[in-house]
Amino acid sequence: MTPCFADPARLFALWPALLLAAMAPAAMAAPVDYALDPSHSFVTFEVLHFDTATIRGRFGPLAGEVTLDREARRGRVQVVIDTAAVSTGLPVLDARVRRDDLLATAAHPQAFFVAERFDFAPDGGVVAVMGEFTLRGQSRPLRLVAQRFRCYTNPLLRREVCGGDFEADLQRSDFGMTFGQPFVTDTVRLKIAVEAIRQTP
């Protein structure tokens, strides 16, 4: 929208937005630290089985920290995933995916996501996060795309919470996991639900 200063009615209508814009940088000038809320931070993976039904599994609760500087349009996130905690809803399948040819949880009990490149929307919302995902000890670039992102004041915690839903696709063969191909797809879709609680007032 192009502001039209010749129109007094239009200018009047813009006042609240201008006031908020003037106040916002003061409130968000510094980087703000957030910690992942374990009750709302999970990753679900999806692979397609025999071109028929999706197999899903969940990792989490995720542990990690986020720093956001929405004015400077910078961010940092680091997340640790306990690979042995994978939950498909089926103990025998959990045991299968923990084995050495898939998650190799004995040798690699943790996966990591670390990112320092954030894309922001004009309103300060996060639209994508680019970083490095380490799984089975192998690191590859990974881009998470936000399906939605929002910051709100949680009425129970009385704190600011930022988070959303993110998606990413990876090829499991890039991490050395080829078991079950081609009956189970190489492409793995990650659906990441995440909320992080502001740590500083």
Add this chain to the structure above:
Amino acid sequence: MIRSTLIATALAATALGAQAQSATYAIDPTHTFATFEISHFGTSTNRGRFDRKSGTVTLDKAAKTGKVDLTIETGSINSGTAAFDKHLQSKDFFNAAEFPTARFVADKFSFNGDKVTEVTGTLTLLGKTNPVTLKANNFNCYTNPMLKVEVCGGDFETTLVRSQYGMAWGLNFGFSDNVRLIVQVEAVKQ
């Protein structure tokens, strides 16, 4: 040897004969799950999976008809957070003590060619029954190389309005009345 070959041939002939007609499939619990998705403060998605379920599907691809009867144990809800599971099992939500199962029964199948596109029936939850249509995002039949039998299944989804079942907790705090239900199902020919 000859006798066993004859038996095998007879069985194969019976199987082929039966294929043109209606076949019964048993839900494979290892590839069948229902997961709900509901928005948390318009921010992240809360997910919960039902881990115990059973049921049968009858499918006649030639006549383009089918039936499904699927029961889910509401107490088997699994969100990854024990406290949330406990709340979901309580009277605020699934009331698993009083209503231990939810049941989907359907006998209206829509097809595109030999693929199922929609399944319309009723869902009984918390003792209330409402019409539900599951839309297929994927549908396929294949011969499982280990079981050596036909398996049919797919990914289905629908959106439920939970207040229709009397599940109204949190509506007054702005939590969504709409719940997305995603169902992954595979069923093995009997």
